[in-house]
Amino acid sequence: MHTCNTCGKICSSKSVLIIHKRTHTGERPYSCSICDKRFICQSTLNRHNTIHKGEKLFTCTTCSKSFRRKYHLTIHIRTHTGEKPYSCKTSFRKKSYLTDHIRIHTGEKPFTCTTCSKSFRFKRNLTIHIRTHTGEKPFTCTTCSKSFRFKRNLTIHIRTHTGEKPYSCKTCKKKFTQKSSLNSHIHIHTGERLKKPFFWFQDEH
Structure with a gap:
């Protein structure tokens, strides 16, 4: 057995240990000839x-x-079998969903903004938050070229061009x-006051 002197992880062989150590050093000696993305080992x-070749070798x-x-494929198969191997009262098909x-x-927020030190539970929320500092708007309308920070806002905007209105009042x-x-409209019929949504993402105009 071979032990990593950085984190104590035990590896089955010297070659596996060498690859593992690259997760600490950041070394990525294998480079994609098409997009220049780099990797820690040949198999990765x-x-x-296969992304560039379009190959999909694993079939359900x-x-x-x-x-x-x-x-x-393994995760997909669970949609057929109903298997949810990761549980916390609620069960999950994927270990990362359980995490x-x-x-x-636990209240753990492991993803922290290096600009303002605000922390988040999920990496995707940190990615979205960072755009408030950078001003990045990566989602662009192909019709009028207006850009948005959030994909959801682009989806809603596109409906101003297509005329699509997918939400209908049952009354x-x-x-x-x-x-x-x-939701704002429904309270006209019910007389109930509308609660403000817990999450609210807004693009600047």
Whole structure:
């Protein structure tokens, strides 16, 4: 057995230990010839290359849907079997979903903004938050070129071009481009005061 002198992890062979140590040093000696993305080992590069080739080598025997990664096929198969191997009263098909869920109980917020030190439970929320500092708006309308920080806001905006109104009032059949507008409308019929949403993302105009 070979032990990492940085974190104490035990590896089955010297070659596995060498690859593991790169997670500490940041060394990525294997480079994709197409997009220049770098990897810590040859097998990871080989898996990455299937993205460019469009290969989907792993196929579900139930519905014939194909995947580039065996891991993604394994997760997909659970939608057929109903298997949820990771549990915390609520069960999850994917271990990372359980990890995310547990943070709700522990209050852990491991992802911290280097600009303002605000912390988040999920990396995706940190990524979204960072855009408030950088001003980045990566989602652009192909019709009018207006850009947005959040994909959801782009989706709603596109409906101003297409005229799509997917949310309909069951009482009067009036239609709306977004669910929040429908919720605001419904209180006209019920007389109830609308509670402000817990999460609210807004693009600057």
